[in-house]
Amino acid sequence: MSESALPPSLAAIREDFLALSVQDRLQLLLEFSDTLPVVPEELVDPDAWERVEECQSPVFITVDTTPAEVMVYASAPEESPTTRGFASILVQGLHGMNPQQVLAVPPDFPLQLGLQNAVSMLRLRGMSGMLWRIKRQVDEGLAELAATK
Amino acid sequence: MSFPSDPSPELAGYAHPERLVTTEWLEAHKGTEGLVVLESNEDVLLYDTGHIPGAIKIDWHTELNDPVVRDYLEGEAFADLMSRKGISRDDTIVIYGDKSNWWAAYTLWVFTLFGHQDVRLLNGGRDAWVAQGRPLTKDVPTPPATTYPVVERDDSQIRAFKDDVLSHLGKPLIDVRSPEEYSGERTHMPAYPEEGALRGGHIPTAKSIPWATAAEADGRFKSHGDLVDIYLTQQGFEPGEDIITYCRIGERSSHTWFVMKYLLGFTNAKNYDGSWTEWGSAVRVPIATGDQPGEAP
Numbered sequence: 001m002s003e004s005a006l007p008p009s010l011a012a013i014r015e016d017f018l019a020l021s022v023q024d025r026l027q028l029l030l031e032f033s034d035t036l037p038v039v040p041e042e043l044v045d046p047d048a049w050e051r052v053e054e055c056q057s058p059v060f061i062t063v064d065t066t067p068a069e070v071m072v073y074a075s076a077p078e079e080s081p082t083t084r085g086f087a088s089i090l091v092q093g094l095h096g097m098n099p100q101q102v103l104a105v106p107p108d109f110p111l112q113l114g115l116q117n118a119v120s121m122l123r124l125r126g127m128s129g130m131l132w133r134i135k136r137q138v139d140e141g142l143a144e145l146a147a148t149k
Numbered sequence: 150m151s152f153p154s155d156p157s158p159e160l161a162g163y164a165h166p167e168r169l170v171t172t173e174w175l176e177a178h179k180g181t182e183g184l185v186v187l188e189s190n191e192d193v194l195l196y197d198t199g200h201i202p203g204a205i206k207i208d209w210h211t212e213l214n215d216p217v218v219r220d221y222l223e224g225e226a227f228a229d230l231m232s233r234k235g236i237s238r239d240d241t242i243v244i245y246g247d248k249s250n251w252w253a254a255y256t257l258w259v260f261t262l263f264g265h266q267d268v269r270l271l272n273g274g275r276d277a278w279v280a281q282g283r284p285l286t287k288d289v290p291t292p293p294a295t296t297y298p299v300v301e302r303d304d305s306q307i308r309a310f311k312d313d314v315l316s317h318l319g320k321p322l323i324d325v326r327s328p329e330e331y332s333g334e335r336t337h338m339p340a341y342p343e344e345g346a347l348r349g350g351h352i353p354t355a356k357s358i359p360w361a362t363a364a365e366a367d368g369r370f371k372s373h374g375d376l377v378d379i380y381l382t383q384q385g386f387e388p389g390e391d392i393i394t395y396c397r398i399g400e401r402s403s404h405t406w407f408v409m410k411y412l413l414g415f416t417n418a419k420n421y422d423g424s425w426t427e428w429g430s431a432v433r434v435p436i437a438t439g440d441q442p443g444e445a446p
Contacts, residue, residue, distance in 0.1 A: 030194050057192065079247065081194035119193045120210035122398075 005106050010093045017113040025118050029085040036088035039073045049075065050137065052130050057083040059126075063134055065141025070094060070102045072134055082119060086110070086127035090134060099138050107131065151183050151267055152241040160272070162373030164388075164414025168407075169272045169370070170243055172281055179203050185236050188275065189246040189256040191400075199285035201245070201278060205234050205292070209252050209400070213259045224301040227263050235292025238265070238300075245271035245278065249361070249368040254403040258420055262302045270407065273369040280367065307410070309393045309419040311427055314352060315434065318445040321392040324351045325360040325405045326425065330397070333438035345397075346429025350438040352395065354445050356384060360401040363408045376412055388414045395421040395428070 006014065017025050049060035057080035064071040072094050074087035094102055106112075110127035154160075154167040155174040163169065170178075178184055179201065186204040188196045196206040207213070212230060213221055222230065236242065242265065246253035250270055260268045271278070279285070304310075309317070329335040333349030351357070362379060363371055370376070380386050392415050394402040399422030409418040421428075428434055437443025 026194060026197070030197055033194065078198070079195065080192050081198050082192045085194065117211065117216075120208075122210060123193065 005104065006109065006112070007097060007101055007105065009095065009097075010105065010109060013089055013093050014109075014112050017115065022114070022118045025113070025115055029089075029115070029119070030081055032088040032092070033081040033085035035092070036074065036076070036084045037091060039075055044073055050133060052126065052133055057126075059083045059087055059130070061087065061130060061133060061137075063137035063141060065099055065138050065145065067145060068098055070097055070099055070138055070141075074130070082123060083126060086130060089113075090127070090130055094134070099142055102138050103135055105131065105135070151239055152178070152181075163370075163412045164373075165411040168269050168411040170269050171272055172278050172283060175201070175243055175245075175271055175278075176283055183237075183240055185234075185240045185242045187234075187242060187244045187253075187256065189244055189253045190275070191246070191248050191252050195247055195275070197287070199287055202284055202286045202288070203290055204245075205290060207234065207244075207256055209255050209259070213256065221259055221262065221302060224263070224299045227302070228297045228299045231297035232294050235290075235295050236297060237295045238298055239267075241267040241269070243269050243271055245274045247275050249276070249364045249404065250274040251360075251400045251404050254407045255400045258307065258403045258406060261307055262304060263300050264303060273367060276368040307406070307419050309395075309421040311421075311423055311431060311434070313419070314393060314395070314421050314428070317391065317393055318352070318354050318435075321386050321390050322352060322355040323358050323392065323394045323402075323405055323409075324355040325358060325394060325396045325402050326351075327359060328357060328440065330425070331355075331357040332440050333436075346425050348429045348436055350429070350436040351425075351442075352428055353435050353437040353443040355395070355437075356442055357440070358384065358405070360396070360404045363405060363412075370408065370412060373412065376408060380409070380413060386415075388416070390415070391417045391419075393419045393421050395424040397425050398422070399424050 017028060020028060044062050048062040052059045052061060059076035061074045072091050074091050076084040076087050110124050115124055155170040157171045159171055160166040160169050179186055180203055186201055187207045188200050188204045189207050189209055193208055215222060244253040244257050253270055253274060257268050257270055324331050331351045365371055392409055394405045396402040399420055402420050406418055406420040409415040435446045
C-alpha cells in the first residue's frame, strides 16, 4: 500500500470508508452512487465516451485535460449502483487535480478503501479499470497538448 | 416440493416447469409461509436501491464463497448462512436477479450442491419484475433465525472439476463466453492480466454457444420449442448425453446449465466453475484457438 502518496481528497474518502463497519461502507458507496454528477449533454462530445471494459455493467468515462486541470466525466445506469459508486468516487476524488497529480494516484487506490470483503475483489477490479483508463486518457491529453504547442 | 408448481402455460413445455415461476405467480404467492424470495445480483448494491417486498439479499461473491480457498462454503458455514437468513430446509426458494438471472442461476446452482430440494428461478429476473411495474421496496426484512441442518456439499452430480473435463473431452461441451473470448482474440481484460487467464482460446471440442442464445431480449428464457431447435436440432445434443458448460468463472455458464438441466431435461448436466480462469492458466492442458471447436487430443 502506497498510503503516503495519496492526495488529500482521495485520502479523505479513504478515511471516511475505513472509519465505518463493512456493512456501512456499502451504504457510503451507495451515497456516492446517488451523487454521481450528471453530465450536461452539451458538455461532452458523444464520440468522446470510452467504455470501461473491466466493468460488466456499461459505464463510460471521458476526460478533459488542460495543463492546469483534469475534468473527469462518467456515466453509468441507475441499475448499476456499484459501478456508479466507483465512478463517483473517482469523479469527486480527482476533482480539481492537475494532470501530474492524477497520474501520480497509486493504481491500488481502489484497494485501499476497505471494500474487498464488502463488494469482493472481482468487482473492485472494475474501479481499478476506470482509474487506469482515466490516467491513460490524461496521458493522451498531455501528448495532444504538447503536439499543438 | 412444498409449493405447487406455477401452472402458467408459459412454463408448461419445459422439462421441469417446477423450477421456474412467473412474475404473476410470485406476486400472488409472496409473503406466504414457507416461501422465501432471494435476490442475487451482479451488482452488490442493487438490492438496496429497491427490491421485491419481502425479498432477502444473498450475494454469491461475498456470502457463498469460501473467503480463502477458491471454493464454496462447507456445510457448516452454509447452514449458518441459511439460519441467519431465516431459511428452513423445507422452504420453497425463489431466486431472482439482474443480468437475465446470471447470478441468480449461479446461486441456485450452489443451493443445489447442498441439496436444497425446492429452489426455483423467477423467469425474467429482476428486469421483468421492474418492467411490469410491480412493487419494489427498500424495507429490509429481518426474519427470525432458523435451524438449518448441516448438510455436506455434494460436488459429484452437477459440478465438474478440471480433471472431469479432461476425461470428458469428445462428449458435449459448451463454451458460453463471447466469440472473441472463445477464439482467443481476447485473453483477459485490458490492464488486468491477473484477472483473466494466461492463454486465450477454448477447451478443444467445446461448441461456442454464448449464454444469451437461451434468453429473450426481455430476460426470460426462450420457449421450450426454441431451445429444442437451438440446442437439440441445430447443435445435435441429446438429453441423454453427459454435458458440461463453462465460461470465465462459472456465472454465465450457470445460466446455460439451468437451461440444459431443467428446461431441456439433460439428466447429467454439470457446470465447470473453474472455467477459463482455471483452464487458461493451467499447465499443459490442451487449448484450441480460432472459431472451430477443434479435436480432442
